[in-house]
Amino acid sequence: MDKLDKLLAVLFIVLLFFIPIMMKKPIVTEKNVAMEEEPCVLYITVEGEDKPLPLEEYVLGVVAGEMPISFHDEALRAQAIAARTYALRTTEAGKKPIAATVSAQVYKNAAERKKRWGKEFKANEKRLRGIVESTAGDTIVYEDEMITAMFFSTSNGKTETAQNYSGNPVPYLQSVESPGESTVAAEVERRLELPLEEWNEALGSVWKADRFKSLQLVRNQTGRVQKAVSTDFEMSGREMREVLGLASTDFDIAYDITNKIVIVTTKGYGHGVGMSQYGAEAFAQKGWTAENIIPYYYSGTTIKKFELDESECLKTPTLANNSK
Structure with missing residues (x-):
C-alpha cells in the first residue's frame, strides 16, 4: 500500500501542475482573430x-x-x-x-x-x-x-x-x-436674361448695341465657345461662363435693344x-x-x-x- 500511496501522491501533484495550464485561454489566438477582423482602412x-x-x-x-x-x-x-x-x-x-x-x-x-x-x-x-x-x-x-x-x-x-x-x-x-x-435630363438647354447694367457690371466694361453687333463667338471642335471677341473686348469662354454664372461654355448671346436685356442661351451643364x-x-x-x-x-x-x-x-x- 505504501507504493500505491506514493504513486497516487505523485499523480495528484502532476495534476495540480497541469490543470491550470489546460484551463488557460489561448490569448495569442484571440489576438490574431481580432487583427483579422480589423482590416486596414484609409x-x-x-x-x-x-x-x-x-x-x-x-x-x-x-x-x-x-x-x-x-x-x-x-x-x-x-x-x-x-x-x-x-x-x-x-x-x-x-x-x-x-x-x-x-x-x-x-x-x-x-x-x-x-x-x-x-x-x-x-x-x-x-x-x-x-x-x-x-x-x-x-x-x-x-x-x-x-x-x-x-x-x-x-x-x-x-x-x-x-x-x-x-x-x-x-x-x-x-x-x-x-x-x-x-x-434622361430634365433640362439640357437653359435661358438667362440679364439687364444690361448687370451684364456691364459682371464684365467690367460698358456695352452698347454696336458692341453686341460686332460680337463673335469663336467655337472649338466640341461646339463650345473658346473665346468671345468684340470691339476692344476679348475673353475666353471659360472666363465668361464664370463671371456670368452660365451653365456651360456652349452659349449664344443676343441683345434686346428695346428692353436693354442680354439674353444668353446655353446647352449642357458643367465644364x-x-x-x-x-x-x-x-x-x-x-x-x-x-x-x-x-x-x-x-x-x-x-x-x-x-x-x-x-x-x-x-x-x-x-x-x-x-x-x-
Whole structure:
C-alpha cells in the first residue's frame, strides 16, 4: 500500500501542475482573430465634418451628393469609381483634406441624406451601400497611374477636351460623343436674361448695341465657345461662363435693344470634361455596365483595385488643416 500511496501522491501533484495550464485561454489566438477582423482602412478628411471618414463611407456620401438616387445602378457604380479615384488623387490617399462642394466633389453626410430622402432614407441608404460596396477599392488608372477623374452633369452632345478647358493636353480626357442625354435630363438647354447694367457690371466694361453687333463667338471642335471677341473686348469662354454664372461654355448671346436685356442661351451643364453624369445614365439605361462606361469617357483607362501601403495602416487618422 505504501507504493500505491506514493504513486497516487505523485499523480495528484502532476495534476495540480497541469490543470491550470489546460484551463488557460489561448490569448495569442484571440489576438490574431481580432487583427483579422480589423482590416486596414484609409480615412478621408472632409472640410466641415467633425472627424475623418472611412474611404468607402465618404464615397457613399459623394455618390448621394452627385447623382440622383433614381439613376440606374450602373450609372451610380460608375460615379462611385470616379469619385473614389478623384478623392484618392486629390487627397494624396488621405494625406490632404478635400472640400465637400463643387470645388472638389459634393459630399452629403447621413443627416443631409436623411433630410433629402425623407421616408425613403432607409431603402435608399441600403441600396446605395450595396452599389458602393460592389465597387469597393475600384479606381481608374491610365498606364498604371491613378487619373484625375473629372466629371460633370450634362453635355451638349459631346464632352470637352482637357486641352480646350485648361490648355493642357491629357491623354485620357478627350472629347467623345455623349448621346441620349436629352431623353434622361430634365433640362439640357437653359435661358438667362440679364439687364444690361448687370451684364456691364459682371464684365467690367460698358456695352452698347454696336458692341453686341460686332460680337463673335469663336467655337472649338466640341461646339463650345473658346473665346468671345468684340470691339476692344476679348475673353475666353471659360472666363465668361464664370463671371456670368452660365451653365456651360456652349452659349449664344443676343441683345434686346428695346428692353436693354442680354439674353444668353446655353446647352449642357458643367465644364464638360471627363464623364457626363447624365450621359452615364443614358448609357446605363441602354444596358452598359460601369465597366463599359468608365473607359468610354476616360479614354485608354482601366479599372484597378487600390492597395494601401501597409505602413499607412499603422497611422492614426487625424483632422488635417487645409470638379466642377
